[in-house]
Amino acid sequence: MLENPKVSVIVPVYKAEAYLYRCVDSLLVQTFTNFEILLIDDGSPDRSGEICDEYARKDTRVRVFHKENGGVSSARQCGLDNAVGEYTIHADPDDWVEPDMLEELYIKAIESGADMLICDFFVNAGNKQIYCNQKPTVLDHERVMCELFQHLHGSCCNKLIKRACYNIYNVKFPENFSFCEDLYTNVSLLKNNIKIAYISNAYYHYVQDINLNSIVKTYSIHDFEYCKMLLKKFSKLTSGTSCFDLCVCNMSYLIVSRAFKANIFTSVEFKNKCGKYRKNMLAYECRNSLFMYALNLSCIGYYKIVYSFFVIIKKIYKVLI
Known part of the structure; x- marks a missing residue:
């Protein structure tokens, strides 16, 4: 385990053996090295858990937690409960990230003193890649909260968040949520007048058409x-x-x-x-x-x-x- 990592990357894992390698590999080649990856095996019935263990044996920055299946929200909370980084960010196992993501997000967060740093992202559907601008109209907590119900994405994957905020404001991922758990959690944080910053670059690749087990498919x-x-x-x-x-x-x-x-x-x-x-x-x-x-x-x-x-x-x- 890396001592005093600056960033904790939380990856909830379930039935992800087909694409987990791409996700974790993209995290391990980050230009920023002072981070940890928490792979949360949510009772996955395939080889996902074995793959997680394989990464933990190879790289000390990777920590694995095996738990009974409880859904994505409980997996995210498990990661948050065990994270030790100054900041946290989430990555879904069917997605991947640019190699400079953590470095640029962390530098911007420190420079701005942000509790929540928002960045743009890509949507990848088949051979198409779409750039999604996530710039808030105003960097005000209530305005951003409103815009999460309009044009901003509620995801935790394009937001670097100071871990202390979860404890200070007693915010947890909601139990028994199978989707919209990230939106709910971000709104819960924003209700507390936290400081927000924005960086006008996209680093995260959100895949729409790979995970056939996704809630949106059924x-x-x-x-x-x-x-x-x-x-x-x-x-x-x-x-x-x-x-x-x-x-x-x-x-x-x-x-x-x-x-x-x-x-x-x-x-x-x-x-x-x-x-x-x-x-x-x-x-x-x-x-x-x-x-x-x-x-x-x-x-x-x-x-x-x-x-x-x-x-x-x-x-x-x-x-x-």
């Missing part, structure tokens, strides 16, 4: 209930803040849009289940106005017709819905 009635739970949790978290209305709009949109894409409800079921979120959803600032119009029609009883139309549009124009 959907059931349980996922619908889960999204309803998210609305309640986030509403409570943001109650009394300036971003409460944005939060409710965003989470209502999430409920309806995920149900739309899943295609598991009849038109009547969709209206009964999603119609109650229609009013709040319509306040959501969505660039795809055609899609918003489709969601609106679906909520009032035309789901199957509208969904069939969108499937045709998707095939012809190869658009994502």
